[in-house]
């Protein structure tokens with residue numbers, strides 16, 4: 001029973017692994033400080049780059065006496081991992097490393113993360129708590145269609161599912177026909193993959209005349225690794241009848257299982273006893289108070305292989321103030337709708353692809369498949385949005401299609417404040433993806 005003692009709402013049985021989610025705040029803060037102090041010492045003693053940066057600032061591990069003092073410490077960024085490739089940021093001897101992962105970065109050298117046995121357990125703990133938060137239990141059959149290998153998605157969710165006692169189907173990405181066949185025949189109840197790959201699965205299933213609502217046992221989707229919107233979630237849920245959950249993570253911090261949303265969908269709860277969050281102003285690098293929007297920064301309090309001190313994620317968010325009705329004491333952040341690197345500047349206006357997505361998905365006959373193309377005509381930036389619409393709509397009269405096109409154009413313009421050329425295309429014509437989908441093509445960059 002002791003494991004349940006922090007659960008505020010005893011009417012809702014709390015999964016035993018979720019006990020730390022409900023830790024009393026003072027106890028959580030004390031634990032974080034204790035772990036932070038240990039981490040700083042470990043990094044200072046073992047990572048020359050961080051020691052040099054701390055020495056230059058005149059900061060020593062013993063100067064950190066409260067959680068606020070974290071602001072004294074230097075940040076780390078992705079290029080540190082590239083510059084120190086492959087092992088420069090490792091804080092444990094190779095003898096203690098049990099597994100590597102690399103980021104899915106497409107250019108240059110990858111970043112290499114080393115996990116000790118401890119790190120694998122910490123990561124598994126995050127994924128188990130995330131899945132438990134989604135309502136996944138040991139009786140569930142979980143299909144893991146995130147990629148396995150150097151990418152963290154597959155193995156992360158795999159260990160999480162096994163840890164909870166689920167029956168895990170480690171199918172990895174791709175081979176969509178087989179995915180659908182096994183999902184149906186094996187009575188899969190939980191699917192874990194990127195939201196864009198799930199859209200592809202729905203699409204292919206529908207092509208075969210498969211009804212997700214009646215022919216599948218699917219209850220939960222555990223979707224992450226790329227930005228998606230609340231409007232996209234609504235589309236997915238109405239097409240399939242499942243509950244779509246948002247899981248967040250990044251390779252540098254471990255992988256998936258850093259944060260996840262509970263049933264109240266008030267942002268994503270951060271497993272902050274392991275991953276200490278901050279929001280900073282990306283220009284001044286000053287910490288911002290809870291409630292203000294900025295760049296999300298994480299310190300891995302318990303990792304030993306490649307611990308990260310104040311790692312700048314480039315993801316934009318805010319930490320919510322006030323308690324979540326679920327009773328968890330770990331804080332939540334606003335779901336990530338954009339990475340700072342995703343921002344497009346079109347005719348001088350800052351535009352995030354997720355804003356366009358929100359506009360598109362607000363219209364009924366629009367399918368969740370679209371592409372954004374930015375180009376230049378003379379000196380003027382142009383924006384084109386190609387979007388699939390239902391088969392029925394497509395066979396409507398030209399006049400009706402024209403009306404729909406203009407409705408979509410207005411819905412997008414209302415949100416981003418600039419006009420876009422809207423091109424309606426038939427179902428199944430735009431690119432699909434087995435992992436993270438690239439929806440934006442910026443042709444201005446070719447010059």
Ligand code: ADP
Nearest residue numbers: 103104105224225226227247248249250251336
């Ligand atoms: P890469 O940086 O090479 O894409 P990762 O797989 O580690 O490698 O990607 C982590 C990034 O993916 C995060 O920093 C974030 O931008 C994005 N991401 C992960 N989960 C989510 C999510 N649930 N919502 C939005 N973005 C996410």
Ligand code: ZN
Nearest residue numbers: 262264324326
């Ligand atoms: Zn909650």
